[in-house]
Amino acid sequence: MPERIIKAFKNAEIEKISHLDYFNIAVSVDCVILGYEDKQLKVLLIKSDLEEFSGLNSLLGDLVRPDEDLDEASYRILRERTGLNDVYLEQVQTFGRLDRHPSGRVVTTAYFSLLDLHHHQLRLSHNDLRWHPINKVGKLAFDHKDILDSCLHRLRQQVLERPLIFSLLPEKFSLRQLQEVYEAILGTELDRRNFRKKVSLKDWLVDLGEMETDVPHRPGKLYKLNPGLKKRLRARLRVS
Amino acid sequence: MPERIIKAFKNAEIEKISHLDYFNIAVSVDCVILGYEDKQLKVLLIKSDLEEFSGLNSLLGDLVRPDEDLDEASYRILRERTGLNDVYLEQVQTFGRLDRHPSGRVVTTAYFSLLDLHHHQLRLSHNDLRWHPINKVGKLAFDHKDILDSCLHRLRQQVLERPLIFSLLPEKFSLRQLQEVYEAILGTELDRRNFRKKVSLKDWLVDLGEMETDVPHRPGKLYKLNPGLKKRLRARLRVS
DNA sequence: TCAAAAGTGTTTTGTGTACACCCATGC
DNA sequence: GCATGGGTGTACACAAAACACTTTTGA
Incomplete structure (x- = not known):
């Protein structure tokens, strides 16, 4: 962590531990990408490529780059994964449990996104990407089931108040x-x-x-x- | 950033930039601590100790430690600043604008907290801590005015639905x-x-x-x- | 002519809002 | 006895919910 930031939060205890490798916390975003097909709400998931979660699906996420905003990062993921740019996206909540990522400390901010699953520009980036009916989503990697649930909860809260659904x-x-x-x-x-x-x-x-x-x-x-x-x-x- | 995390998010571009010093993003929490006195809602602010914001007040925040949860970090701030432990606390939103902190890249998660401003255990940690009527809060350091506004918005949304106010x-x-x-x-x-x-x-x-x-x-x-x-x-x- | 869904109104029920009077206490 | 807020009920407007029949089209 850069010296200047540590100084900005002046605190003896932080100075002591700030140079330890493990002090760094990684920041990621995870996108709950939702579509609608066959009278079902569906979420876009990918097969997890971590050994710890082999066989499980996960949401689409990535580390946030140093030169991009959180919102930008989630737009980037959407673009990379679906080819779509002009979609609805909303930040929901940030998840920071210590053990949520098996490789180390990663804090993730969850977004949900609504898009037209049959849009002519939609090009899934990867063969392991699949649309899953939300009622049939089982166990997911990481805490992604919690993330999905909190996004669905938010969506249900908002959908009657604001014209989100048209996306x-x-x-x-x-x-x-x-x-x-x-x-x-x-x-x-x-x-x-x-x-x-x-x-x-x-x-x-x-x-x-x-x-x-x-x-x-x-x-x-x-x-x-x-x-x-x-x-x-x-x-x-x-x-x- | 630890090697293991970079591998978990396998991506050529990340590997290229991950060793740059500036790649690291700091994670903080900021607490909108609210109390009630003289028929006014008040927020606890502290004089900013950064040169860039001299004369301005700011919310109470700190870097998240490697061994604590986001929620724990905000409880810690509350405890350190007010001496109170058993208070209501809710995560609201995460702010990640690139230029939000003058010393470097800091992503912050905002919490609001409701407490009894006349609680017998309340001991403010610092002379520069003051309760400010929310209607008279002017310019704040960083993006803290946006954070305050979004917390107040959330509070107003929730206060009729759930019994928060009693805190x-x-x-x-x-x-x-x-x-x-x-x-x-x-x-x-x-x-x-x-x-x-x-x-x-x-x-x-x-x-x-x-x-x-x-x-x-x-x-x-x-x-x-x-x-x-x-x-x-x-x-x-x-x-x- | 049948199946499938489109289109349309009325009644009932519940909830939110506006509003006014008498009561108990301290000074 | 007066000022201050405590405590209560009713009428109206509006929104949500329940509910059934006729129409249009394709097969």
Whole structure:
């Protein structure tokens, strides 16, 4: 750890231990990358390449570089792993248990991200990357199950308040699709009439004047997210 | 940074830069320690001892030691600064801007803490520690104003949902005192009848069968926090 | 003509808010 | 007896929840 930082936190005890190799704490970010498919919420996981966790999956993370912000680091991971740039990302919590990483002290900040799993630009970086239905995620490497749970908890808290959910859908979608995404996230069934009423009271949607095609039943109207809200989402993100 | 960690995150680019001195990122915690006095919410600040911020106040923080958890580090700061051990503490957010610390790269995790400013065990560690009404906090050192704001935002979000507020009060309190704390936190006035109705519907309070004394008006009943909830608060904390 | 989902309104229930009067105490 | 806050209940508005039938399309 650089001398200047130690001096800035002037403290005899720190000076004593600061030169020990083990004093350094590594900083990483882990991304809970969520998508939606087959009426299920899915999370992108990779086979862990650590011996200690052989056979287990883990979230996508990396060490934070010295020249990048925490937010930037999580955007980088997303970009490297999915090829997507323009996605929703939110910091959730930082995990710092002493024994959370078998190779040493690593403090990690968790982010969740919502994206359209069928986006034409989506290119998974690696064969060992797979989408897993969140209801079927078993044991994960590290404390990644805790991280996943805390991100899902945050997502459930926020999804009714703020128009996050649209990042999971293609640009054009029907009200049924939208409702199914909510049901997948919240794990409950919703009443169709009440749902439509509630959504129509917010200013979230724009009627495209188009209809579904290729459905084996009466086609529904198609909507898109109110373009004014996209900006607000980004602005909100920048605050953190 | 230890070799083992670099190997665990196997990545050619990291290996290249990992031995540079500046690669190391320091990890700190900062505590927004809140108390309540004179119908105002107050935050404990200290005069910054960095030249770059001379004349400014800052939050209480310290580097995280290699052998302590993030949560432990924030408890340690609290203990060192106030002498109090048994206080409410919650992690809020992690701040990692590149230029947030003038001496180098420091990523900090923010916690807020609620305590009884008149607790008999409270012993401030330092003469430069002062309680500042949150409405009169001006410019702070580092990004500490952002940190304070984000903690206050979180506190306001949570205070109606969960029985956090009692940590700010002495063990015995009247409904008026309780209402005044809510008003100080939320920055609004509340209707007394509606407030009492709302509180009585929750299971938060136990009627002590005692009355206020030494008040120049009709004395009110005294209450304490339902003891069952103290445990829940601690349990909740442990999760993070 | 059948299956599947679209689309639409009313009633009930619960919750939040506004508001006014009498009571107990200290001075 | 007056000032101060304690203690209580009711009416209204709004939001959430329950609930059923007709319509449109493709197969």
